[in-house]
Amino acid sequence: MEKRRCAGCRKLFHPRPQSPGQRFCSAAECQRERKRRWQQARRAADPDYRDNDVQASRQWRCRHPGYWRAYRHKHPHSVIRNRAKQRERDRARRLKAPPPPPGPDLANEDASSLQLPFDTGLMVKKLIRIEISTVYQLLTVSQCLCILPQMRLRIG
Numbered sequence: 001m002e003k004r005r006c007a008g009c010r011k012l013f014h015p016r017p018q019s020p021g022q023r024f025c026s027a028a029e030c031q032r033e034r035k036r037r038w039q040q041a042r043r044a045a046d047p048d049y050r051d052n053d054v055q056a057s058r059q060w061r062c063r064h065p066g067y068w069r070a071y072r073h074k075h076p077h078s079v080i081r082n083r084a085k086q087r088e089r090d091r092a093r094r095l096k097a098p099p100p101p102p103g104p105d106l107a108n109e110d111a112s113s114l115q116l117p118f119d120t121g122l123m124v125k126k127l128i129r130i131e132i133s134t135v136y137q138l139l140t141v142s143q144c145l146c147i148l149p150q151m152r153l154r155i156g
């Protein structure tokens with residue numbers, strides 16, 4: 001049988017007669033790569049497989065606490081590489097997805113566009129009766145930033 005180029009290491013190899021469609025040579029590294037790509041495709045195509053995989057990983061981590069912490073400690077280059085790749089994925093996701101609506105936890109200059117999870121008008125009426133210092137104690141900083149422009153309107 002004629003030689004073929006391995007989809008992993010790019011070296012020429014003889015496909016096994018039992019596997020005429022063989023794309024990877026028999027080197028351990030290339031067989032790992034073949035399995036990795038197969039699993040990646042399966043996870044993307046089959047939600048049951050993906051869920052099962054997530055569950056299995058979670059159980060494995062429970063049985064081996066500290067494994068990944070020790071691994072990261074022993075392989076600092078891996079940590080740097082993973083961090084860079086995750087940043088890349090995050091950036092790609094941000095470019096694809098529309099920007100999230102501003103939430104009440106985000107400080108935002110344009111407070112009027114914020115959706116507050118409570119009836120601001122009612123709350124402001126009650127709060128105006130309390131001293132401003134008390135208001136600050138009751139609200140988180142971001143809530144203060146949201147609520148203050150409206151308080152000024154009602155006070156003034």
Ligand SMILES: [Zn+2]
Pocket residue numbers: 006007008009010011024025026027030
């Ligand atoms: Zn190979």
